[in-house]
Amino acid sequence: MRSTSLREPAAAKAALIFAALVYVGIMLVLPLAAVLTEALRHGWQAWLAAVSEPDARAAIRLTLLVAAISVPLNTIFGIAAAWAIAKFDFCGKSALITFIELPFSVSPVVSGLVFVLLFGAQGWFGEWLGERDIRIIFALPGLVLATVFVTFPFVARQLIPLMTAQGRGEEEAATTLGASGWQTFWRVTVPNLRFGRLYGVILCNARAMGEFGAVSVVSGHIRGETNTMPLQVEALYNDYDFVAAFAVASLLTLLALVTLALKSAMEWRHRGELAARF
Amino acid sequence: MSIRVDGVSKSYSAYPALNRVSLSVANGEFVALLGPSCSGKTTLLRILAGLEVPEHGRVWFGHEDVTFAKPASRGIGFVFQHYALFGHMTAAQNIAFGLDVMPGASRPSRSAIAERVEQLLELVQLPGLGSRYPNQLSGGQRQRIALARALARDPRILLLDEPLGALDAKVRRELRDALRKIHDELGLTSIFVTHDHEEAFGLADRVAILNIGGIEQFASPAEIQGAPASEFVRNFLA
Numbered sequence: 001m002r003s004t005s006l007r008e009p010a011a012a013k014a015a016l017i018f019a020a021l022v023y024v025g026i027m028l029v030l031p032l033a034a035v036l037t038e039a040l041r042h043g044w045q046a047w048l049a050a051v052s053e054p055d056a057r058a059a060i061r062l063t064l065l066v067a068a069i070s071v072p073l074n075t076i077f078g079i080a081a082a083w084a085i086a087k088f089d090f091c092g093k094s095a096l097i098t099f100i101e102l103p104f105s106v107s108p109v110v111s112g113l114v115f116v117l118l119f120g121a122q123g124w125f126g127e128w129l130g131e132r133d134i135r136i137i138f139a140l141p142g143l144v145l146a147t148v149f150v151t152f153p154f155v156a157r158q159l160i161p162l163m164t165a166q167g168r169g170e171e172e173a174a175t176t177l178g179a180s181g182w183q184t185f186w187r188v189t190v191p192n193l194r195f196g197r198l199y200g201v202i203l204c205n206a207r208a209m210g211e212f213g214a215v216s217v218v219s220g221h222i223r224g225e226t227n228t229m230p231l232q233v234e235a236l237y238n239d240y241d242f243v244a245a246f247a248v249a250s251l252l253t254l255l256a257l258v259t260l261a262l263k264s265a266m267e268w269r270h271r272g273e274l275a276a277r278f
Numbered sequence: 279m280s281i282r283v284d285g286v287s288k289s290y291s292a293y294p295a296l297n298r299v300s301l302s303v304a305n306g307e308f309v310a311l312l313g314p315s316c317s318g319k320t321t322l323l324r325i326l327a328g329l330e331v332p333e334h335g336r337v338w339f340g341h342e343d344v345t346f347a348k349p350a351s352r353g354i355g356f357v358f359q360h361y362a363l364f365g366h367m368t369a370a371q372n373i374a375f376g377l378d379v380m381p382g383a384s385r386p387s388r389s390a391i392a393e394r395v396e397q398l399l400e401l402v403q404l405p406g407l408g409s410r411y412p413n414q415l416s417g418g419q420r421q422r423i424a425l426a427r428a429l430a431r432d433p434r435i436l437l438l439d440e441p442l443g444a445l446d447a448k449v450r451r452e453l454r455d456a457l458r459k460i461h462d463e464l465g466l467t468s469i470f471v472t473h474d475h476e477e478a479f480g481l482a483d484r485v486a487i488l489n490i491g492g493i494e495q496f497a498s499p500a501e502i503q504g505a506p507a508s509e510f511v512r513n514f515l516a
Contacts, residue, residue, distance in 0.1 A: 173358060
């Protein structure tokens with residue numbers, strides 16, 4: 001039975017729906033459509049040529065490699081930090097939470113500069129590294145460091161509220177049943193955070209592939225070597241090579257859509273369990 | 279297994295404080311810790327379980343000083359107010375958990391564990407429900423599974439933290455009777471936290487009445503009702 005008193009007049013309803021559609025259209029659909037249209041302006045062949053050009057391929061490879069290193073690192077750290085914060089009491093807990101959030105509040109440019117100041121040729125450890133011929137800035141390690149720093153909070157931030165809400169009951173039950181800390185973590189804590197963890201990891205991955213600012217500072221912009229996809233897009237755009245720029249951009253967008261599709265697919269596959277648990 | 283609590287204090291914790299509490303429980307006794315909220319009764323139970331460590335005082339199980347022993351090594355079973363069943367495991371897997379995590383050499387065979395699980399399901403009167411997940415069980419059924427899980431490793435001591443607190447009146451009465459029966463059958467030493475004096479007096483051999491971190495009176499239900507030791511006890515029972 002539906003209550004008529006809760007229904008809006010038809011005109012108000014139509015106006016609200018229209019406003020929502022226009023907003024979504026301008027803010028989400030239009031930019032996405034623009035990227036795809038610009039990328040395909042000169043046809044499929046031009047798009048394909050642009051993304052399979054050696055520098056573009058190197059940028060794609062580098063982006064995937066950086067994400068493949070930094071996402072697992074931050075996943076492991078995020079789970080460990082959230083576990084410590086949600087399940088234990090210790091001194092400096094609120095300080096740790098604040099520290100974890102630091103990368104969110106620091107400008108990405110600063111995040112990149114920090115690593116240049118530390119590991120660059122004129123940096124604190126620059127001389128020591130130079131003598132040993134170890135390259136961090138303008139090389140893969142620098143890109144990974146900057147990406148890890150920027151995407152540091154995603155997994156932890158997303159897990160802390162989830163694990164805090166779950167409480168310690170099941171962990172306490174496990175220890176009174178004779179389980180060691182290790183067994184409790186793997187058999188009780190980890191299975192309990194499957195979906196929460198996934199969501200944070202997906203966000204972390206999306207950001208790791210798309211990060212521009214911090215990576216831009218440490219990269220050195222060497223085409224075919226230290227340019228990730230976002231940097232390559234900028235470089236091509238500055239060359240007035242719009243089709244190629246939008247082609248790489250469209251690929252980056254596609255990667256984001258794939259991550260989102262993956263997330264939805266996982267949620268759909270486990271929908272029964274999700275519905276039962278939350 | 280007898281229990282002796284000797285001058286135990288606890289102040290810094292998420293749970294209410296305890297102030298120099300002493301208590302002796304004989305082997306096979308069924309004792310209720312009764313008191314209003316914030317009286318420290320749950321803190322005392324958690325100290326017995328090893329989930330909290332006291333700042334002062336000692337806890338003895340038989341002749342063994344367990345004050346700083348880990349919960350895992352105390353040989354206890356613990357039943358939580360909100361069941362704390364593992365949501366991603368079936369009832370049978372929940373019950374088997376304590377046996378599954380035993381180190382390789384002492385762990386029973388898979389068939390022995392399965393047999394023990396069946397036996398425990400019988401004991402708590404839920405045969406055939408082993409394959410259900412906790413969210414497919416009622417509150418009373420969940421608490422029975424939690425009880426079976428706590429008993430799987432043959433604990434010497436059973437600790438229950440308001441085990442009936444989340445259940446409705448009818449289920450409460452049934453489970454209360456089942457608890458007492460299981461206690462007598464297995465010859466356990468049981469300690470039971472509650473804020474409901476009817477429940478405490480109906481179930482326990484002796485009742486300890488707590489108020490703001492101390493024990494006001496520790497005696498049999500008849501004695502307490504016949505001669506309340508303090509003004510607080512008199513008012514609390516009224």
